[in-house]
Amino acid sequence: MASQTLAVHVPLSSDTDKIALLALKDKLTNGDPHALPSWNHSLHFCQWEGITCSRRHKRVSALQLQSQDWSGTLASSLGNLTFLRVINLTSIKLHGEIPREVGHLKRLQILDLMHNNLHGQIPMEMTNCSSLEVIILHQNNITGKVPSWFGSMMQLTRLMLGVNGLVGSIPASLGNVSSLEKLSLADNHLEGTIPPALGRMLSLKLLYLGVNNLSGQVPPSLYNLSNIQDLSLTENQLVGALLLNIPTSFPNLEVFQCGINRFTGTFPSSISNLSELETFDIAGNDFHGPISPTLGSLPKLKYFDVSFNRFGSGSAHDLDFLSSLENCTQLQQLIIQQNYFGGVLTDLIGNLSTNLVWLTMGSNQISGRIPEGIGKLINLEALGMERNSFEGTIPYSIGKLTNLVEMALEENKLFGNIPLVIGNLTMLSELDLSLNKFEGCIPFTLGNCTKMERFYAHDNNLSGNIPIQTFGYQQGLIELYLYSNSFTGSIPSDLGNLNHLSILHLQENKLIGEIPIGLSACSALxxxxxxxxxxxxxxxxxxxxxxxxxxxxxxxxxxxxxxxxxxxxxxxxxxxxxxxxxxxxxxxxxxxxxxxxxxxxxxxxxxxxxxxxxxxxxxxxLPLQKKSRRSIRRRANLFCSFGSVYRGTLVHFERPVAVKVLNLQTRGGSKSFMVECKALGRIKHRNLLSIMTCCSSVDFKGDDFKAIVFEFMSNKSLEILLHSTIEDSESTNLSFSLVQRINIALDIAFALDYLHNDLEEAVVHCDIKPSNVLLDDDMVAHLGDFGLARLIHGTASHSGSNQACSSSAIKGTIGYIPPEYGGGGTVSREGDMYSYRILLLEMLTAKRPTDTMFGEGLNLRSFCNMATPERIIEIVDSRLLIPIDEQDQGRRVITRQQNMEDTIRECLVLFARIGIACSEESPSQRMGIKDAIMELHAIKHKLLS
Structure with a gap:
């Protein structure tokens, strides 16, 4: 009879678990059909993911699912899994409340629901779970009070309720749980005093009460907890003398944190007896006096923070304790800022552990020079020496700290030049040199620090121009403070590369010129x-x-x-x-x-x-300006599609402007006007010609008049620059260097990348050629003349023939038109890339694609292809063979003649190959614009390194 009852009972119980699990799955996964694929009828539930069954009864004994993005809830069916001993559902974004049915799980030993979004109160029904040993609800949104009935759960060894929204006081009943080894109530809203009853938990090894509103003194009974290894009381309002009792009361202490309270007293020398101590944080209190010189007896010390106290007295021996730290070979963070430490920092600082990653001693009274020995701390990531009385120059050895992310030297008495070795610190994110006496120029090597986010050099004696091609490389720069110096010259236009720049302070200098249009790209300012x-x-x-x-x-x-x-x-x-x-x-x-x-x-x-x-x-x-067009003066050497360009002036506008007057007698002229106004009105980029306004009216004869007003480009067009003769020497720069050409090629590439890939509807320019590339005061290139531009419908990220618009007539200029357009092909990004390569090869050779030398199977591409790489010097523009250190205004980039010639030759070959790769006959085989940008950057880096 018993065997029959068993045969019937087991399947029923198993079915109960299966039904409960399936209901649980639906709630846990928020009904996601793709979640937990193994939870199906083809497998026994004991084989499902995260499920462990008991060997004897084949009932669910453990439910363990971690690190998912389900955002579900806990179903009440959880209470039907009555054989459960372990629940581990961490980091699966649970929300809702803990179901009261958890109280049915009388065998439950471990409940771990940390790192979720659970809210509500801890259910009282959990008192029925008399076997519970571990409760971990850390990092949720649990509210209400800490239940006093926890004091009756005599099996508990861990109770972790930190990082929630608990209120009220700490229940004294917790002192009854003598088995408790770890208790965390940190980061809640608890108040009142620490109950003396906690001193009865003699098994306690970890006690976290930090980040609450606790007040009063630490009860003397707490010093009975001789097994404590981790003790954290940080960020409360606790008072009294604490440190003197710590070393003798807690001999096994590994972590001690009491920062940001109101504790008082002196630093005990007996702290050296804590041989297991790893973390010591007493920052933000009212401790005073000297620091014990016996810290070298702490061989496991990793973290030492005594900041924001009153240690030291401004005397010569305040820093003597640092020499004892030489024996702490595992030390990683040393934080002594905001005290009264005086004296000189000696070269012995370099004898500290090479594991040191954080060293801050700001806001003290330390004097003397920054020692060369600082360069031995090669793993430093943060160095803070601000608001002291350091003097002299920055030591050359600072360049060895190549892992530095933050360096603060502000408000000292440092002088001299900012050393070139700053450029070695390529990981720098924040550098503060403000409020010193630095002089000279900002070193161009700072451009190597491409991860810079914040640079402060204000209130110094710095002078010279703000260097071009330095901050422009720091495309993650957020804050730039250069005010109260003696900088001259104009604002570099390459600041327009800084898409994330939020704060730009250049006030109180000697800067001149106009605000560069490049800043229009700094949309985060x-x-x-x-x-x-x-x-x-x-x-x-x-x-x-x-x-x-x-x-x-x-x-x-x-x-x-x-x-x-x-x-x-x-x-x-x-x-x-x-x-x-x-x-x-x-x-x-x-x-x-x-x-x-x-x-x-x-x-x-x-x-x-x-x-x-x-x-x-x-x-x-104002009187009507009937003949306002008379103020417009014709500008020589310029021609554009469907009209002519004039230089002019406007009333109340001091800077000259360029006015493109459309020839409406030319077929397509009116349509071109509409296309260009629409295109330029919806796009903004530092490398596109900025439209100021469009004018559609009638002239004094009653004829239609249409014009577009642009910002005037003082350095004319790339066409003029490339094909200038000796007779033009007064109006052009005959030393048109390779670096300048690469910069212009990059500018055009950035413009094309924006048009092709960053707009909701991609724009194909259809007429890329040197005469449509205009150059501003800083030789920054701007792509203009959108009279032939076409939209590609759909998102800019798509490509292919189905995204291109049809063209009933050839679009472009002879010599730059891709071959597929001539055969009736569709307008596409790849067509722009073909024209772009012709432009690159023309920049390399200074030969137009329509030059009379080309014909009978020879064109600009094949001409360059045949000469690359062996005869590259024979075909390039002779101006490119001027020594590179002369081209770059005296900067000695390459010092040896042979190295210089080899580098120039190699870069010319690479430049040619980009042009050749962009001009494959098949559109699908042409180099993409992003690859071209990457290759051009590599050439530029090679030239300037």
């Missing part, structure tokens, strides 16, 4: 401060496109013309200072201009109107 310099020209309208701007200060300069109306678009702007310039014309009355407390316009005598609170005179009525 929130603060732009340029006051107290000698900038001139008009305030550029592109500033109105920097929609994140909160502070804009252009005061005390020589800006003229009108206030651009585009500034009203800056909805986050809360401070605008344009005072003490030569501005004129009407002040806008909307946007930031309607907030009198946010704007300052004083010292501009010719401003008018604006809001009444400004008390400005009304603006006079």
């Amino acid at each position: 929130t603060e732009l401060l340029l006051e107290r310099n000698s900038f001139n020209g008009s305030i550029p309208s592109f500033l109105g496109s920097l929609l994140s701007l909160e502070i804009l200060d252009l005061s005390n300069n020589n800006f003229s013309s009108t206030i651009p109306h585009e500034l009203v678009n800056l909805t986050f702007l809360n401070t605008l200072n344009l005072s003490f310039n030569n501005l004129s014309g009407e002040v806008p009355v909307i946007g930031v201009f309607k907030n009198i407390t946010a704007i300052s316009l004083t010292g501009n005598k010719h401003l008018c109107s604006g809001i009444p609170q400004l008390h400005l005179s009304p603006c006079p009525a």
